[in-house]
Amino acid sequence: xxxxxxxxxxxxxxxxxxxxxxxxxxxxFIRAVDGVSFTQAQGETIGIVGESGCGKSTxxxxxxxxxxxxxGDVRFRGxxxxxxxADAMRAMRRHMQxxxxxxxxxxxxxxxxxxxxxxxxxxxxxxxxAERAQEVARLLDTVGLPTEAARRYPHEFSGxxxxxxxxxxxxxxxxxxxxxxxxxxALDVSIQSQVLNLLMDLKRERGLxxxxxxxxxxxxxxxxxxxxxxxxxxxVELGSTESVYADPKHPYTQALLAAIPExxxxxxxxxxxxxxxxxxPEHPPTGCPFHxxxxxxxxxxxxxxPLPLERGTKGQSHRVACHLYD
Amino acid sequence: MALFLVEDLAVSFGxxxxRVRVVDGVSFAVDRGETLGIVGESGCGKTVxxxxSIRLQPAPPSHIDSGRMRLGEVDLMxxxxxxxxxxxxxxxxxxxxxxxxxxxxxxxxxxxxREALRLHRNVSAADARAGxxxxxxxxxxxxxxxxxxxxxxxxxxxxxxxxxxxxALICNPELLIxxxxxxxxxxxxxxxxxxxxxxxxxxxGMGIVLITHDLxxxxxxxxxxxxxxxxxxxxxxxxRTLFESPRHPYTHGLLTSIPRLATVKGAxxxxxxxxxxAPGERxxxxxxxxxxxxxxxRCRDEQPPLAGSPAHRFACFNPV
Numbered sequence: 001x002x003x004x005x006x007x008x009x010x011x012x013x014x015x016x017x018x019x020x021x022x023x024x025x026x027x028x029f030i031r032a033v034d035g036v037s038f039t040q041a042q043g044e045t046i047g048i049v050g051e052s053g054c055g056k057s058t059x060x061x062x063x064x065x066x067x068x069x070x071x072g073d074v075r076f077r078g079x080x081x082x083x084x085x086a087d088a089m090r091a092m093r094r095h096m097q098x099x100x101x102x103x104x105x106x107x108x109x110x111x112x113x114x115x116x117x118x119x120x121x122x123x124x125x126x127x128x129x130a131e132r133a134q135e136v137a138r139l140l141d142t143v144g145l146p147t148e149a150a151r152r153y154p155h156e157f158s159g160x161x162x163x164x165x166x167x168x169x170x171x172x173x174x175x176x177x178x179x180x181x182x183x184x185x186a187l188d189v190s191i192q193s194q195v196l197n198l199l200m201d202l203k204r205e206r207g208l209x210x211x212x213x214x215x216x217x218x219x220x221x222x223x224x225x226x227x228x229x230x231x232x233x234x235x236v237e238l239g240s241t242e243s244v245y246a247d248p249k250h251p252y253t254q255a256l257l258a259a260i261p262e263x264x265x266x267x268x269x270x271x272x273x274x275x276x277x278x279x280x281p282e283h284p285p286t287g288c289p290f291h292x293x294x295x296x297x298x299x300x301x302x303x304x305x306p307l308p309l310e311r312g313t314k315g316q317s318h319r320v321a322c323h324l325y326d
Numbered sequence: 327m328a329l330f331l332v333e334d335l336a337v338s339f340g341x342x343x344x345r346v347r348v349v350d351g352v353s354f355a356v357d358r359g360e361t362l363g364i365v366g367e368s369g370c371g372k373t374v375x376x377x378x379s380i381r382l383q384p385a386p387p388s389h390i391d392s393g394r395m396r397l398g399e400v401d402l403m404x405x406x407x408x409x410x411x412x413x414x415x416x417x418x419x420x421x422x423x424x425x426x427x428x429x430x431x432x433x434x435x436x437x438x439x440r441e442a443l444r445l446h447r448n449v450s451a452a453d454a455r456a457g458x459x460x461x462x463x464x465x466x467x468x469x470x471x472x473x474x475x476x477x478x479x480x481x482x483x484x485x486x487x488x489x490x491x492x493x494a495l496i497c498n499p500e501l502l503i504x505x506x507x508x509x510x511x512x513x514x515x516x517x518x519x520x521x522x523x524x525x526x527x528x529x530x531g532m533g534i535v536l537i538t539h540d541l542x543x544x545x546x547x548x549x550x551x552x553x554x555x556x557x558x559x560x561x562x563x564x565x566r567t568l569f570e571s572p573r574h575p576y577t578h579g580l581l582t583s584i585p586r587l588a589t590v591k592g593a594x595x596x597x598x599x600x601x602x603x604a605p606g607e608r609x610x611x612x613x614x615x616x617x618x619x620x621x622x623x624r625c626r627d628e629q630p631p632l633a634g635s636p637a638h639r640f641a642c643f644n645p646v
Contacts, residue, residue, distance in 0.1 A: 051512035158601050188367040188602075189539065193583035193595035200592050215512065222585035223592070241591065259517040261542030263584055265566045274514040277484045 010078040012209055013040040013063070013177060018072035020055075020062055030281045032058045034233035035072070037308075040226075042176070045203065045210040047224030047241065049217055049256070053278050055233040056213045060179045063211065064096055065089055076177070094124060097170040101182035103162035107154040113140075113165055114150030120172040139168040143198060160191035167198065171206075179211045184219060196223065217260050221245055229253045232281055232289035235308070239318030249311060249320040252290045288323065296324060328355035329533040330501050332379045335393035337371075339605075346606045347391070349375045350557045353632075356501065356533040363536045363548035363565070369602055371557040372537050373505055380418055380503060381410055397501060416446040419494030419532075421487075423506040428490060429478040435489050436474030443496045461492045466522055484515045491522065498530060505537045520547050541584065545569055553577050556603060556613035563638040573638070573645035576614045612642070620644045 020033040033055045040046050048056045061067045063074055065081060073080045081092055100106040107116055117136045121127060127135065137147045143164040154162055163183060170178055183199070184192040200223065202208055214220045220227065220241075227244045229237040229252065237250040248254045255274040276293045279285055285292050291301040300323050311325050312318035337349040349371045356362045366372045377383035379395050381402055395402040397417060405413070414420070422428040430438060439458040443449065449457065455474075462470035465488045478486055487507065494502060504523070508516035524547065527534055536548060544551050545565060552562040553574065561574040572578045579598040589595070600617040609615060615625040622644050632641040 051514065160601070189541070189580055189584060190367060190598040191601070193585070193597045194599075196585065197595055197597060200594075217513075218585045218587050218589070221587060221591065222589050222595075225591075245587065255514060257587075259513040260587065261513075261516070261520075261540065261546045262586060263541040263545045263569060263581060264586070265545045265569050274517070277482050277515060278512075 011039040011075070012042045012044070012077060013211075014075040014078075015039070015063065016073055016075075018059070018062055018074060019070050020058055020067065021070045024282065028282065031233050031284065032281060033062060033069075036230075036233075036235055037072075038228060038235065038238060040177075040209060040211070043203075043207050043209055044226060045212055045224045046226045046228060047220035048211065048213045048228045048230060049215065049220050050230035051215060051256075051278055053232075053281065054230040055281075056230050057181050059230070060098070060181050060211060060213050064093065064098055064179055066098070091124075094173040095175050096177040096179070097173065097175040099163070099166050099170050099178060099180045099183045102186050103159055103166050104154075104186075106166055107162060107169075109154055111153075112150065113145075113152055113154065113157075116154070116165065117150070117169045117172055120169060124173060126173075135172070136168075139171055142171065142202070143168045144194075158191075159187050160194055163187060163195050164198065167195075167202070171202070174206070175208070177209050177211065179213070181213045182215070183212075185214065185216065192219070199223065217257060218262075229256065232278065232284055234289060234321065235319075236290065236322070237318075237320045238308070239312060239320075240316050243312065243316045243318045247318075249318070249325060250290075250322050251294050251296050251324070255293075288321075298323060329358045329360075329398065330356040330379075330535070331394075331396045333394040335375065335379055335395070336391040337374055337378045337383070337393075338389050338391055339387050345389075348388075348557050348605045349378065352554075352557075352559055354552055354559070354562065356535055358500070358533055359527065359531045360550065361527065361534040361536055361548045363538060363544040363551040364554060365538055365541060365544055365551060366554035367539060367602060369605070370554040371605075372554050375554065376503055376505065376535055376537055380414070380420075380501075381405070382414060382420065382503075412446070415442055415494075415499075416497045417500050419497070419499035419502045421490050421494045421502065421504040421507045423509055429486065429493075431478055433477075434474065435476050435478065435481070439474075439489070439493055439496060442493050446497045457496065458492075461496050462489075464526070465489075465492045465495075466518075467492070483511060484518065487511060487515075487519055488522070491519070491526075495526060495530070495532075500532055502527075502532050502534045503537075504534060506539070507536070508543065509538070509540070516543075523547070541569075541580065553580075556608050557605065558613065558641065559632055559639075560614065560642070561638075561640040562632070563640075567638050573634075573640040574614075574642045575618050575620045575644075575646055577640075578646045579619075620646070 016037045018036045021029045021031050023029050050056045062069050069082055073082050114136050117139055118132050121132045136150055140147055140149055145164055184195050212223050224241045227241045228235045231252050237253045248257055274293055287303045288301040288306050291297040306321045306323045308319045308321040311320050333353045335352045338345050338347045340346055352375050364372045374383055378390055440454045443454050443457055459470045467473055467488050508519050548565050550564050551568050552559045555576050561577045572581055582596045598617055611626040611628050612630050615621050625643055630641045630643045632639050634640055
C-alpha cells in the first residue's frame with residue numbers, strides 16, 4: 001500500500017512503495033506491481049492472494065530480487081537489498097529462498113537429487129564434501145524422503161515428492177524467509193495436505209517465515225497469520241487472517257471469498273457473482289482499479305485512487321484501500 | 327429411462343504384453359436435467375472413462391474391451407464413425423478444459439460457430455448467423471456481432487470459455503460432457519461459468535457429465551457424484567449423501583484432507599499416505615488397500631464390488 005509506515009522496529013522484511021513496470025512496444029508499459037508496502041515479522045506467514053495477472057508472483061520475485069524493482073525498497077533485517085551489488089545480493093539469498101509452483105520445471109532433470117540439494121551448499125562453499133553429504137541425508141530425512149533418493153533423478157519421483165525435493169533444496173542454507181509461489185497448486189488433493197503439513201512442521205521447528213502466494217483462499221487461510229489481497233498490482237486489503245476472513249472490507253475481497261466453491265452442499269449461497277474480468281494491466285481503469293466490476297462503485301471511485309487506511313478494531317491491524325471506508 | 331447409460335465399461339491402452347487396463351468395469355447413468363460429477367485425482371481414469379463412453383477417446387491407442395453405452399434409444403457401441411459424427415456436436419456437446427487448444431486459431435469465432443451449426447442443421451447462411459448470435463447472447467457475451475469477426479486469441483480466457491460453451495450447445499444437445507470446464511479459470515470467473523451452465527441446464531433440460539478434481543465444484547454444481555480411484559468407481563451417491571456420510575475410506579480421506587475455510591489455522595491436516603498406484607501396478611485386491619487406514623486381510627486379495635442402493639453405492643469391505 002502507498003502509506004508510509006514509521007520504521008520503529010527492525011522487521012524481518014519491510015517493503016515500501018515497491019513497483020515494477022514492464023516496457024511494451026511503442027513506449028507503453030505495464031504496471032505489474034504498483035506501490036506495494038507491508039512489513040513481516042520473524043516467524044510470521046503472510047498470504048498473498050489474488051487472481052491471475054494481479055501481480056502476486058511478480059511481487060514474490062521482486063522481494064528476492066530475481067527481477068529488479070522499478071521503484072521502492074525491500075529491507076531484509078533492516079538492510080535495503082535493492083541497493084546491494086550482485087555478490088552481496090548472492091550472499092544475502094542464503095537467508096531468503098523460493099519454492100516454485102511447478103516441481104517438474106524447477107529441478108534440473110539431468111542432476112541427481114543429492115546434487116540438486118547439495119548445490120546451494122557448494123555455491124556458498126559450505127562444509128567439506130563429506131559434511132555436505134551428511135547434510136543432504138539430513139535434509140532428505142527432514143522432508144520425509146529416504147536417503148537413497150539422493151542417487152536418483154527428479155523424473156523418478158511423483159509431483160508431491162518433487163515438491164519435497166524443492167523444499168529440501170530451499171532449506172539447505174537455513175534461510176529465514178521462504179517465498180512459496182503456489183507450492184501446492186500443481187499437486188493432487190490427497191498430496192496437497194502432505195506438503196502443507198510439512199511446511200507447517202518446518203515453520204514450527206525452524207522458526208521460518210513464509211510469504212505464501214496462492215490463488216486458493218482456503219489454503220492461504222490455513223497457513224497464514226496475515227493476509228494481503230492484490231488486485232491489478234496493488235494490495236487492496238491487508239490484515240490479520242482472522243479479521244480479513246471474518247470481516248472482509250473491500251468489495252473485491254468479499255466477492256473473492258463468496259466465489260470459492262466449498263466442499264459443503266449446505267453452505268449458504270448468497271453470493272452475487274462478480275461481473276466481467278480483470279482488466280488488462282496495459283489499460284488500467286482510472287481511479288480505483290476495481291471500480292468497473294465493483295457492485296458498490298460511486299462517482300468518486302472512477303476519479304480517485306483510494307489510499308490504504310487503517311480500519312482495524314480491537315488492536316488488530318486491518319488496512320483497506322476503498323472509498324467506502326474513507 | 328436414463329438419458330445416457332453406461333454399463334461395465336473397460337478400456338485399455340497398448341497391445342500385447344504391454345497392454346494396460348486403465349478403466350475397469352465402470353457403470354453410470356445420467357437423466358435429463360441432471361448433472362453427474364465424476365471426480366478423482368490425475369491418472370484415475372476419469373477423462374478416459376467419459377470420453378470412451380461417448381467413443382470420442384481416440385482408438386487406437388485406446389481400446390474398449392467391454393461396455394454398453396446408450397444415449398436415448400441409440401446404442402453407441404454399434405455405430406460407425408460416420409454415424410458417431412452425426413451425434414457428436416449434435417446430440418452430445420463437449421466442452422474441454424483448455425479453450426485455447428479446442429478453438430481453431432486460424433478461423434474467426436463466427437466461422438467456427440456457424441460451421442458447428444451447419445454441419446448438423448440444414449440452415450441458410452442468414453439463419454445460421456442469427457442462430458449463432460442468439461447462442462452468443464445466451465451464454466452472456468456482450469456485443470455478439472463484434473465477436474463474430476474476432477479470432478480466439480483476441481478474446482479473454484473467460485470469453486473463450488463462453489464461446490466453447492456456445493459451440494457445444496449450438497445444436498441443442500441432450501447431453502453435455504464438460505471436462506474440467508473451469509479449471510483453467512480464476513475463482514470469480516469459475517463462479518460465473520458455473521452459474522451460466524446451471525441456468526442453461528435448467529432452461530434446455532440437458533443432462534450433464536462434469537469431470538472435475540474439485541470437490542467444491544461438485545458440491546456447488548452436481549446432483550449426483552461418482553468418485554473414481556485407479557480406474558474404478560469406488561463410491562457414487564447423491565451429492566448431499568456423499569458429503570455428509572462418505573463410506574469409502576478414500577472419499578472420506580479426500581474430504582477431510584482438504585483445507586476448508588473452517589479449518590483451524592495450522593492444525594495438522596489428516597492425510598492420505600502414499601500415492602495412487604500406476605495403471606500397470608495396480609494390486610490384485612482393492613487398489614486403495616496399500617493407502618487405506620481401515621485395510622483388512624481380504625482387501626489385499628479380493629476386489630470389493632460396488633454395492634448398495636442406487637442412492638449410495640460404495641466398493642469397500644470395511645466402510646467408514
